[in-house]
Amino acid sequence: MVKAAVVAMSDMQFNALNYDDPMVVRILDAGEQCILRFGIRRTSMGEVARVGKLSRGSIYRYFSAKEELVEGIIRRQQERFLNRTEQQLDKETTLVDKVTLSVLAGRKDMQAGIFASLAEVEPETLAMMFLDPKFYHRSLSFWPPHIRMAQATGEINPQVRVDFVTDLVVRLAVSLVMFPKMGVELASRKALRAYLQQVLCAEAS
Template identity: 35%
Template sequence: MGNEKKARVLEAAESVFLRFGYRRTTMGDLAAAAGMSRPALYLVFCNKEEVFEAVLRAFTARTLQEIRQGLDARPTPLEKLRFAFDLWAVRPFGFFEASPELREPLHGGLAFAKEAIDQAIATFEAELVGILAPLSATAPAKALPPGQIARVLTRAVHGFKESAKDAEELRAMIDGLLEMVLASLRPTPEAGA
């Protein structure tokens, strides 16, 4: 029964956080949305930070699972990377547009979420390495290793989210970056050949 309650709270909490943002949400809001009393909610989660972190981890796990399931249907590295970043960065960007209050904890405003965010980014970067690694075998010697490229991509896209005016601009910025990175991994014709 405990797992059922936790799942009910997480499902309800995600919609409440999306609607009101982190700061404006109260434990009372979360309890009401989950159909339970505040004391019952405190038996499942100690505080709002714990609920938010659990929601963030659940959202990340679902997104990563969706990425993993969809990669095989994309035949080229560019399509795989576009798909991964569309789910990882562009789709959540729409949530931020709808609820600007979400930006604060997800962009360094609340220290408690940092560990969950860092773990999510590291896991996503590992997925990117899986896409990029096969290209390393034929890449020029001066090309960066896949792990370093993945790190550059995630950090650059983080910056793009801060400056993009809408999801379409974000997608275009990411696409340009991906084209540039993949061009740097293409084998160069041998001199004199």
């Protein structure tokens, strides 16, 4: 029995990619290879076609422009990360541990693969991505169930609105992935957990 990847309704918006279509996968894989090697600016549709062993025309059949292809590659990368992380999350019991894990996973993800390569080759492009609110939209559907659970167990205040806590957690997680140190050094797992414990729960350690 094949378990389908988790895709929340709020992510469906428009333009959902069909990862079951082998042509889509071939294009995305080829594009990812190219971006990894040369960055976005220096990869052409022709190069993607060559690497994927298909025609340029076919690529344009699925992605109406280079920009859309790049968006698709990034989107898949993110969805993979979220699915992977979501699976690991079930092993953790507390919200604090879940956020800690997510931040550490996020940092790890940034140090390898597309983002790491872009950080070297085209840092400005990456910076622009990170400042686009759309970039974080997909992370939002992730948290509400975990937050309700934490409210049920009394780990966090059940009177606070779930959408507020969701927003807070995403903002914090993003910030912590980007900046391991802002005021306090939060690079290590231990420090990060202690910080989140105090900051999210605001009662006892």
